[in-house]
Amino acid sequence: MTKKPTKKEALEALDFIISVLKEHEQDLDRLIGELDDVTKRFGKTGEVSGKFDAVEGRLSGLQTEVSDLIKFISSPREARTHAHGPPVIVKCKQWEDFKVLATGAETVSFLFKEAEKTFQADALKGGRVLTYSGEFPRDTRLLKIWLARELNVAADSVFEGVLAVG
DSSP states (O other): OOOOOOHHHHHHHHHHHHHHHHHHHHHHHHHHHHHHHHHHHHOSOHHHHHHHHHHHHHHHHHHHHHHHHHHHHHSOOOOOOOSSSOOEEEEESSHHHHHHHHTTOSEEEEEEETTTTEEEEEEEETTEEEEEEEEOOSOHHHHHHHHHHHTTOOGGGEEESOOOOO
16 A cells, blocks of 8 residues: 655645646647747738637636636635536646545545446545546446545545536
8 A cells, every 4th residue: 555645745746737837838829929920921811811710719718727727726725616617627747646536535436447448537625526547456336445545535526527617
C-alpha cells in the first residue's frame, strides 16, 4: 500500500499544475497574436477570414478558461462548487497527480478499456471533475477496491462507468 502524500507533496503537485497551465496560457497568447497577424495578411475576404475569426474566438475562449482554471487552483479556500456553468475538468496524465487531487473525493468512477489495456478514473471533488487515463490490471473488482483504498473513499461510492457534465 502506498503512503498518503504529505501536504508539501500535494502543494508541489499543485504548483507544478499551475506552472504548466501558465505555460499553456502564454502559448495561447502567442498563437492568438500569430493568428491575428495571419488574418491581417489575408485581409477580410470571404471564407478564409471567417474561419480565422472562428479559430481566434475559440483560442480566446480557451485562453480565458485556462486563466480561470489557474485562478481557481491558485486561490486558497474551502472546496466549493461553481455558482454558474459546469465544473472544471482537470485531466491528469500521471496517476500520482490524480491521486493527490482526488483523495477524499465524493464519488469516483472508472472504466476499464480491455482492448487498449487501460483504465480511466474520474473523481468528483469540490465541484471539480478530476480525470486520469492509463494502464491498470484487468480485474475491475480489484480496481474498485484499489481505488477506494487509494483515494480514501467508501467502496460503495466507487462505480464502473463515467461521471459526465450535463
